[in-house]
Amino acid sequence: MTAAVLFENVSRHFGAVKAVDAVDLEIAAGEFFAMLGPSGSGKTTCLRLMAGFEQPTGGHIEIFGETAEGVPPYRRSVNTVFQDYALFPHLSILDNVAYGLMVKGIGKEERRKAAEDALAMVKLPGYGQRRPGQLSGGQRQRVALARALVNKPKVLLLDEPLGALDLKLREQMQEELKTLQKSLGITFVFVTHDQGEALSMADRIAVFNDGKIQQLGTPEDIYKRPQTRFVADFVGSSNVLSSATCARLGVPAKAASLRPEAIAIGTSWAEQLSLPGTVTARSFLGATNRVSVDCSGEKIIVASPAAMPVPDIGAEVQLAFSRNDLHLMEEA
């Protein structure tokens, strides 16, 4: 099957800055794909390369089997939901949504109908006559989505579309986007710096750092089996144990990652590994308590369920965890 988006050794350098550096990537048709990374990691530049706003300085890009480099954005069947929505302030909501159809020369009545259907799909029926300035952030986000989807794109690109929304709305939109993607079957490529968002929505995730892909895999893969220290740290802030600590546990490895919620405080039994330590800080996070423990110079974070008793600062504790939760990494 042809890939929806194919990157072969793609680079985008701005002078000495390697925004995207020799990236290979294959996104399957119908996939919900997330590009995750800190700001400046190259994920947005990758998205802009797919949209055609940037041209690669090296490598080859294909969209559904067709060469994309050198093709301007307006000749690609790819649409973007912009980070700050980029709605046209001088046009009504209906004209905003119908814009793509208008420039393609579709008749007035037909595009009005299509735009109204698209607005209904994003749960904003009857908002057509308003101006973007009269809408809330969440509503504008939906309009931007409708404006892109009304063109029936082959690939929909979303550039941190939920970044400006508050937590409640963001969670709701995450679910809606996921449902929408499944029902439309369109390939979604989603850029985010929020690991929770990537984990909950994506079929597969590419973790970016310094213009390169650090790891590519399913959310579970990325979360449970980080291949590099960066991925372990960035995705869910895993503890990365040094080789010395690994040796103390009787596990020979350069480094190992250990998720905070995989660790229990106080109890250990035969088949578990354990580490003694001193509690240095604790904070209440609602569902869990975040406890920092100093184990012979190695700081380990434990996410302890709120129902469990929390040791006082300075208390000597035993940390217990299963060997299976300790993920060995090749990189120190």
Place this chain on the structure above:
Amino acid sequence: MSALVTPATILPNRPSLTGRLSDFLWKHPHVLLAILLGPPVLWLGIIYLGSLFALLLQSFFSIDDFSGLINYEFTFATYMQLLSDANFDIIVRTVTMAAVVTIFSALIAFPIAYYAARYAKGKWKAVFYLGIMLPLWSSYLVKIYAWKLILAKEGILTWAFTKLHLLWLLDGWLSLPIIGGNSLSVSYTGTFLVFVYVWMPFMILPIQAALERVPGNLIEASSDLGGTPQQTFRHVLFPLALPGIVAGSIFTFSLTLGDYIIPQIVGSSRLFIGQAVYAQQGTAGNIPLAAAFTVVPIVIMGLYLWMAKRMGAFDAL
């Protein structure tokens, strides 16, 4: 204890006059507003609007042809004089020139403003502002006389055309009716060139300011949705820049309507409105007719703004 004094929870009143004054103004912000706005509003109201009203009043008087004295009786006779062939020609000539100057200024200014707003960064932006503002620092008269020399028959432009073996082109242009003449410096073409040059900064700066406010991602969004560069210009860039273009055109249009120096130095001997006002209130001593002539640009600008508003030029504001 550190050497610093622990600050009081609420600082005591400052007993000085300025201290009490700032407390008072903080409590009564409307008083501050009145102090700040009062003088300029009075100035505008009395000096500016008052004199405008006096002007309007003058235009409804007439002059006694026999004695040359002003007849202080309310009449439309002076306005009827504007419609006489000679006077109406002046109005048509001036309005046409103002319109053509405005259109060409906008055409030339837009790409410059676009470059400055979209691409010029850092040093190049400074160069742009300097380039636009520099002509405004030198005397208006010096610039116009310089242009008279440039456009004269013995001037550098004729010389350049001769050297390029294109003199036939210049002569051909000058042999055209109305816009031609003996040389560029005594033709409407010359007047037009100088007008466009002198008012150009007033067109570039508002357009640049308007384009500066258009977020770059709107251009990208249009392109992303399938808009070709031409469509993006027509449906996004132009409508959003329109308030700036209208603002610039208000400058170029009204400045051309009222100017009496440029057509006097560079141009044919045929009068523009400004020159007519100058002649009527000076040598001819016909203050009512001069006033009536002055009302023409005001009415035209009013109509122009009303039309621009109706066409939605300010919708993007």
